[in-house]
Amino acid sequence: MKLKGAQILLRCLExxxxxxxxxxxxxxxxxxxxxxxxxNIRHILVRHEQGAAHAADGxxxxxxxxxxxxxxxxxxxxxxxxxxxxxxxxxxxxxxxTGQVATHMIGKDAFQEADITGITLPITKHNYLIERTEDVAxxxxxxxxxxxxxxxxxxxxxxxxxxMENVIDYESDKEEICxxxxxxxxxxxxxxxxxxxxxxxxxxxxxxxxxxxVISSDASLExxxxxxxxxIPVTTTLMGMGAFPSNHYLSLGMLGMHGTRYANxxxxxxxxxxxxxxxxxxxxxxxxDDFAPHAxxxxxxxxxxxxxxxxxxxxxxxxxxxxxxxxxxQRLDSVEEYTEWHKTIDRWKDEYPLVYxxxxxxxxxxxxxxxxxSEITQGxxxxxxxxxxxxxxxxxxxxxxxxxxxxSSGGLGTMGFGxxxxxxxxxxxxxxxVFDIAGDGSIQMNIQxxxxxxxxxxxxxxxxxxxxxxxxxxxxxxxxYKGRYAYTDVSHQPDFVRLAEAYGAVGxxxxxxxxxxxxxxxxxxIKDRPVVIDFWVEREADVYPMVPPGKSLIEMLGGD
Amino acid sequence: xxxxxLSVTVENKPGVLTRVATLFRRRGYNIxxxxxxxxxxxxxxxxxxxxxxxxRIIEQVTKQLYKLVDVIKIVDISEEKRVERELVLIKVKxxxxxxxxxxxxxxIFRARIVDIGRDSLIIEATGDSGKIDAIEDSLRxxxxxxxxxxxxxxxxxxxxRG
Ligand SMILES: Cc1cc2nc3c(=O)[nH]c(=O)nc-3n(C[C@H](O)[C@H](O)[C@H](O)COP(=O)(O)OP(=O)(O)OC[C@H]3O[C@@H](n4cnc5c(N)ncnc54)[C@H](O)[C@@H]3O)c2cc1C
Ligand SMILES: Cc1ncc(C[n+]2csc(CCOP(=O)(O)OP(=O)(O)O)c2C)c(N)n1
Numbered sequence: 001m002k003l004k005g006a007q008i009l010l011r012c013l014e015x016x017x018x019x020x021x022x023x024x025x026x027x028x029x030x031x032x033x034x035x036x037x038x039x040n041i042r043h044i045l046v047r048h049e050q051g052a053a054h055a056a057d058g059x060x061x062x063x064x065x066x067x068x069x070x071x072x073x074x075x076x077x078x079x080x081x082x083x084x085x086x087x088x089x090x091x092x093x094x095x096x097x098t099g100q101v102a103t104h105m106i107g108k109d110a111f112q113e114a115d116i117t118g119i120t121l122p123i124t125k126h127n128y129l130i131e132r133t134e135d136v137a138x139x140x141x142x143x144x145x146x147x148x149x150x151x152x153x154x155x156x157x158x159x160x161x162x163x164m165e166n167v168i169d170y171e172s173d174k175e176e177i178c179x180x181x182x183x184x185x186x187x188x189x190x191x192x193x194x195x196x197x198x199x200x201x202x203x204x205x206x207x208x209x210x211x212x213x214v215i216s217s218d219a220s221l222e223x224x225x226x227x228x229x230x231x232i233p234v235t236t237t238l239m240g241m242g243a244f245p246s247n248h249y250l251s252l253g254m255l256g257m258h259g260t261r262y263a264n265x266x267x268x269x270x271x272x273x274x275x276x277x278x279x280x281x282x283x284x285x286x287x288x289d290d291f292a293p294h295a296x297x298x299x300x301x302x303x304x305x306x307x308x309x310x311x312x313x314x315x316x317x318x319x320x321x322x323x324x325x326x327x328x329x330q331r332l333d334s335v336e337e338y339t340e341w342h343k344t345i346d347r348w349k350d351e352y353p354l355v356y357x358x359x360x361x362x363x364x365x366x367x368x369x370x371x372x373x374s375e376i377t378q379g380x381x382x383x384x385x386x387x388x389x390x391x392x393x394x395x396x397x398x399x400x401x402x403x404x405x406x407x408s409s410g411g412l413g414t415m416g417f418g419x420x421x422x423x424x425x426x427x428x429x430x431x432x433x434v435f436d437i438a439g440d441g442s443i444q445m446n447i448q449x450x451x452x453x454x455x456x457x458x459x460x461x462x463x464x465x466x467x468x469x470x471x472x473x474x475x476x477x478x479x480x481y482k483g484r485y486a487y488t489d490v491s492h493q494p495d496f497v498r499l500a501e502a503y504g505a506v507g508x509x510x511x512x513x514x515x516x517x518x519x520x521x522x523x524x525x526i527k528d529r530p531v532v533i534d535f536w537v538e539r540e541a542d543v544y545p546m547v548p549p550g551k552s553l554i555e556m557l558g559g560d
Numbered sequence: 561x562x563x564x565x566l567s568v569t570v571e572n573k574p575g576v577l578t579r580v581a582t583l584f585r586r587r588g589y590n591i592x593x594x595x596x597x598x599x600x601x602x603x604x605x606x607x608x609x610x611x612x613x614x615x616r617i618i619e620q621v622t623k624q625l626y627k628l629v630d631v632i633k634i635v636d637i638s639e640e641k642r643v644e645r646e647l648v649l650i651k652v653k654x655x656x657x658x659x660x661x662x663x664x665x666x667x668i669f670r671a672r673i674v675d676i677g678r679d680s681l682i683i684e685a686t687g688d689s690g691k692i693d694a695i696e697d698s699l700r701x702x703x704x705x706x707x708x709x710x711x712x713x714x715x716x717x718x719x720x721r722g
Contacts, residue, residue, distance in 0.1 A: 121579060125627075126628075129575075181570070181571065
């Protein structure tokens with residue numbers, strides 16, 4: 001059959017099971033857009049390419065499928081960069097298609113030429129520049145394969161215009177993918193599993209430290225089985241929220257810089273840490289030398305390079321979390337004991353619960369808003385966040401119960417991520433309410449996507465915790481720079497209610513604590529357009545507890 | 561800190577060298593020398609990378625390199641019995657008064673004279689790093705006009721493959 005490169009591309013996407021693409025057109029991708037016009041694949045037209053990358057990312061995080069976005073050459077492609085880096089840091093599977101000038105023009109500084117494979121080299125799992133139409137099918141299949149297998153990540157495929165225009169004879173073949181330098185990890189070292197089981201049996205003060213890898217490996221059930229069998233307390237990273245139910249009696253909540261005191265104490269006192277799909281990030285470990293000083297460490301990760309990267313471990317196990325945990329569980333019997341360790345942890349939980357200042361009529365506490373959303377939705381919602389205090393409060397106060405319900409930029413910390421990610425999540429999961437917990441600073445970084453949400457009738461609920469500050473930065477200035485609030489006051493801001501309305505969304509402003517619940521319930525009733533709720537919150541509320549940078553986990557400020 | 565010689569087979573495709581170099585730069589590892597060339601299989605190139613670092617760093621370098629899709633195999637041949645070679649071209653000042661002396665040095669090192677100018681000679685030498693350093697030192701007093709030195713290439717002795 002005679003087909004254009006662009007048509008082959010779309011056939012391959014259909015074969016990969018792609019149902020939605022987030023994108024923005026331009027000259028270099030015209031042939032692809034022309035082919036899309038005839039395709040069953042849904043194209044969501046964003047208003048800025050960064051929005052396309054984050055929306056594809058939100059879609060991927062909500063479903064576990066590969067997210068797909070497309071942008072034109074040059075500025076379109078470079079606008080994707082922040083989104084690609086965000087997905088890379090959090091190991092999210094994306095395939096990003098970029099237009100490119102025709103092959104004979106490459107390297108000549110042609111109009112809208114940017115070396116996007118060069119630019120994205122350090123922020124992609126792999127990338128391709130396709131030079132022949134004959135290679136389109138193979139490369140697209142490899143790209144999806146690489147993005148979703150082993151440690152997931154973004155793959156960029158750069159598509160010169162002539163490669164997409166050329167017509168070749170094409171028959172779809174289902175040849176097996178064979179990449180010499182890339183093997184999908186199968187199995188694990190069972191000797192190491194036995195060693196792990198042995199350590200778990202002997203441990204007196206074990207803690208499970210679970211992260212994003214549990215979610216990407218779809219292993220929450222196995223995790224729960226391990227915890228319940230051996231009565232092991234579980235703390236999760238920011239990326240692991242939802243991997244273990246927050247209301248479970250063994251849950252310690254989040255650990256790390258803004259983790260709970262009891263999670264950080266438990267880690268610091270533990271004699272065995274079972275690290276599952278985590279990468280010992282500095283926001284988690286605090287001062288490395290003082291991290292878990294009494295503990296042996298079992299580390300389960302699909303990426304061998306993560307083992308021993310930051311922390312020396314006693315029992316490394318390279319493999320899929322799901323398979324490894326299942327193997328460990330199989331070899332362990334249940335215990336029923338309530339030990340000294342559990343008593344100690346219960347005491348910490350009683351002594352150091354998460355606390356914040358009491359809300360009053362005139363004073364809305366941002367934490368209270370999150371608690372109300374949690375109360376109303378009972379974990380049956382997707383919560384995306386922007387970056388800063390809003391993000392930390394969402395992680396601390398929302399009771400997550402299910403994986404893939406918390407979507408946040410952890411590794412890169414990208415302001416402006418939450419709203420487009422919420423759009424992607426809503427497209428993927430129309431059955432669930434989707435909230436973007438936002439700051440008044442962050443929301444302005446991709447506010448243009450209101451037009452997208454309105455156009456596609458996506459009832460995403462944006463809750464702006466409006467403190468008229470770049471709150472998280474202000475908090476650090478308060479703590480470490482003598483309260484000199486250099487350029488963090490953003491009280492010069494648009495009227496968010498009128499702005500929402502101008503876009504065709506619903507806008508609400510809430511200044512009174514007693515109206516918080518009503519507003520959220522009202523927003524949940526709206527099914528055909530986005531809602532922006534501008535909550536005027538206590539301006540100088542801080543996120544506590546906090547491990548100051550460079551300090552050990554037990555040197556926490558606040559929350560005592 | 562120890563010198564390690566990594567023999568890395570990679571896809572012979574454009575951009576692969578950049579990927580490897582970018583990885584070293586981004587992770588803050590220092591390449592001491594690097595030589596690339598096609599192997600007996602034209603779709604595969606071999607990079608011989610000399611890198612300084614303790615075992616932990618080398619382990620990270622290796623694991624990170626393996627994550628590059630275009631990297632096929634990595635062997636640390638530092639502990640193997642091996643043949644190592646570098647090649648150098650040295651253009652040295654050489655008027656009639658010193659030519660004989662230079663020719664003697666060239667003979668001692670079993671190097672070769674590959675170009676004769678009116679006041680200069682180009683000398684080619686191959687050998688391990690020690691020998692190359694030594695010939696360079698011996699010629700320096702005459703005045704080195706230009707010097708080009710390749711990275712190290714290496715091969716494990718005996719029947720096995722690196
Ligand atoms: C303002 C701000 C404050 C923050 N504060 C905190 C904080 O207090 N506490 C906190 O925890 N984080 C915090 N973070 C987030 C932090 O920066 C990191 O993003 C996070 O801790 C990393 O989580 P993770 O270790 O679960 O790793 P991820 O980035 O989720 O990585 C997943 C790991 O699992 C592995 N993996 C993936 N798939 C599989 C699989 N199928 N099988 C096996 N292994 C797999 C990967 O190789 C990787 O090592 C903060 C971020 C911001 C922006
Ligand atoms: C794109 C980007 N620029 C700058 C930062 C640095 N930064 C981290 S948190 C923060 C403040 C965020 O303010 P806001 O969105 O109002 O949220 P708040 O902390 O007040 O909840 C800033 C500027 C960032 N993370 N991302």
